[in-house]
Amino acid sequence: MDLKDLYQEIILDHGKNPRNLRKTENFNKDAKGHNPLCGDKVHIFLKIDENKNISDISFEGSGCAISMASASIMTDLMKEKKEKEVKELVEDFLQMIKESPEMKTKIINENEKTKLMSLSGVKQYPMRVKCATLAWHTLTSAMNNSQEETNTEKFD
Amino acid sequence: MNINNIKKQFPIFNNKVHNNDLVYLDSANSSQKPQMVVDRIYDFYTKEFSNVGRSVHYLAVAATNLYENTRSMMQKYINAKDPNEIVFTKGATEAINLVANTFGQKFLREGDEILLTELEHHSNYVPWHYLRKLKGIKINFAEINNDGEITLESIEKSITPKTKMIAITHLSNVTGAILPIKEITSLAHSKNIPILIDGCQGAPHLKLDMQDIDCDFYAISCHKMYGPTGLGVLYAKKKWLDTLPPYQGGGGMIREVKKEGISFGDLPNKYEAGTMATAQVIAFGESIKFLNQIGIQNIEKHESELTKYGEEVLRKNNSVKLVGNPKNKGSVLSFTLDGIHAHDIATILDEDGVAIRAGHHCCQILHDKLGLSATARASLGVYNTKDDLDKLNESINKCKKIFDR
Numbered sequence: 001m002d003l004k005d006l007y008q009e010i011i012l013d014h015g016k017n018p019r020n021l022r023k024t025e026n027f028n029k030d031a032k033g034h035n036p037l038c039g040d041k042v043h044i045f046l047k048i049d050e051n052k053n054i055s056d057i058s059f060e061g062s063g064c065a066i067s068m069a070s071a072s073i074m075t076d077l078m079k080e081k082k083e084k085e086v087k088e089l090v091e092d093f094l095q096m097i098k099e100s101p102e103m104k105t106k107i108i109n110e111n112e113k114t115k116l117m118s119l120s121g122v123k124q125y126p127m128r129v130k131c132a133t134l135a136w137h138t139l140t141s142a143m144n145n146s147q148e149e150t151n152t153e154k155f156d
Numbered sequence: 157m158n159i160n161n162i163k164k165q166f167p168i169f170n171n172k173v174h175n176n177d178l179v180y181l182d183s184a185n186s187s188q189k190p191q192m193v194v195d196r197i198y199d200f201y202t203k204e205f206s207n208v209g210r211s212v213h214y215l216a217v218a219a220t221n222l223y224e225n226t227r228s229m230m231q232k233y234i235n236a237k238d239p240n241e242i243v244f245t246k247g248a249t250e251a252i253n254l255v256a257n258t259f260g261q262k263f264l265r266e267g268d269e270i271l272l273t274e275l276e277h278h279s280n281y282v283p284w285h286y287l288r289k290l291k292g293i294k295i296n297f298a299e300i301n302n303d304g305e306i307t308l309e310s311i312e313k314s315i316t317p318k319t320k321m322i323a324i325t326h327l328s329n330v331t332g333a334i335l336p337i338k339e340i341t342s343l344a345h346s347k348n349i350p351i352l353i354d355g356c357q358g359a360p361h362l363k364l365d366m367q368d369i370d371c372d373f374y375a376i377s378c379h380k381m382y383g384p385t386g387l388g389v390l391y392a393k394k395k396w397l398d399t400l401p402p403y404q405g406g407g408g409m410i411r412e413v414k415k416e417g418i419s420f421g422d423l424p425n426k427y428e429a430g431t432m433a434t435a436q437v438i439a440f441g442e443s444i445k446f447l448n449q450i451g452i453q454n455i456e457k458h459e460s461e462l463t464k465y466g467e468e469v470l471r472k473n474n475s476v477k478l479v480g481n482p483k484n485k486g487s488v489l490s491f492t493l494d495g496i497h498a499h500d501i502a503t504i505l506d507e508d509g510v511a512i513r514a515g516h517h518c519c520q521i522l523h524d525k526l527g528l529s530a531t532a533r534a535s536l537g538v539y540n541t542k543d544d545l546d547k548l549n550e551s552i553n554k555c556k557k558i559f560d561r
Contacts, residue, residue, distance in 0.1 A: 039515055
């Protein structure tokens with residue numbers, strides 16, 4: 001195990017200076033997520049236009065470097081994506097974090113995939129996986145208009 | 157007391173963690189186990205096992221004697237008046253649930269109030285919260301001061317004519333504040349209010365004398381006292397155990413069972429329904445022996461010196477902020493680091509074999525009050541040394557290096 005795999009520069013960069021850490025004006029979907037064991041919290045805001053495109057995405061929250069970086073990188077990548085593409089990306093990302101060695105999706109380019117793969121270091125730290133996945137599960141809740149707060153303890 | 161010999165009694169320290177010596181700084185969460193406790197569990201299961209209090213055969217009688225012997229040892233250890241004031245439970249959590257449940261059932265009505273403090277662990281809040289739902293009681297919280305302490309005055313201010321129970325921690329698992337429990341008990345009794353002390357953090361580190369403190373209930377977690385998991389102790393004054401209804405029903409706690417009705421057994425059986433954690437109780441006798449061999453005064457002195465040393469070392473480290481500054485402090489060092497979240501600290505320290513806890517430590521109310529979502533916590537046990545605290549500080553500096561890249 002090498003801590004540098006977990007705390008890659010890109011993660012530290014996004015962790016310290018999270019992008020899209022704000023509240024979207026006139027958002028039309030949102031959801032809250034909570035990791036009760038660590039106290040990580042995230043609130044995702046979406047503005048979806050009439051063509052089912054994400055015209056804006058942002059988040060508020062607090063947590064460790066991994067959870068903040070994950071939310072930051074995720075929100076960056078989701079802008080201008082269609083609803084269907086969001087679902088595919090979330091599934092592919094979660095698959096990669098759980099078991100798959102790489103991301104299969106063709107929606108994003110190699111450079112963007114590398115950014116997401118920087119989070120794969122958590123695979124070696126089972127207790128930290130939920131830090132990386134919290135924002136993603138919460139995004140799914142927001143897309144599904146779920147009223148229930150996402151709780152990482154409910155996921156494998 | 158030679159501290160090196162004490163560490164040698166704990167087999168866990170023969171193992172490496174990520175190729176490093178283990179620096180265990182998570183004893184407020186759970187303590188490690190001395191060889192004699194581990195051996196006792198093995199010996200009981202391999203040579204002496206039987207259920208207790210039921211059969212008349214040789215093994216059953218021997219096991220029953222061993223089980224009851226731990227009760228007597230515990231009575232002496234905490235200077236309770238009567239061995240029947242010692243009730244074994246599955247943990248301190250169950251001990252507090254037992255009191256909340258039975259006391260609530262019998263004595264609490266809508267509008268009655270329970271007084272807790274902002275320092276309480278969830279296990280001394282959630283059981284009372286159920287009564288809020290069931291009985292319509294109200295829960296009040298005595299406020300901490302700027303040093304993370306609860307003073308006698310803070311308790312006094314929060315008592316109202318409707319306060320029916322005071323339930324407070326002996327020693328905060330976050331700020332380390334040691335509460336003036338004897339004075340608070342005396343105050344409570346002057347107003348005819350019973351008092352429960354959550355002794356999870358007090359019992360492993362401080363000398364206990366139930367008759368001197370005079371509290372009504374004192375909850376203990378055995379796995380924090382160098383004993384096995386799955387076991388707690390509720391100390392309760394006999395007058396309460398005689399008055400309160402049984403907690404759980406089942407075998408062992410009854411006298412006579414008829415289709416028309418049931419009469420309950422005498423103490424201590426009344427509160428020990430079903431087959432208890434027998435091996436754990438018997439092995440816990442060894443934990444008490446272990447504590448007595450060292451002497452609780454020596455443990456207090458050793459841990460208090462270490463805590464002062466740890467505070468000194470961490471205060472010199474400019475990026476560390478200690479959480480709370482109580483005058484009377486137990487061996488808990490909670491801290492935050494500028495710009496680095498507690499979970500990142502814990503992961504990086506772990507790589508060096510340094511085991512701490514990160515999060516809200518089951519004290520969300522306190523963390524909300526402090527405006528912190530999570531803290532890192534190093535907590536000490538009898539086996540720790542100054543060297544452990546130096547290693548903690550070195551690893552903290554490593555966190556900064558990684559994050560300042």
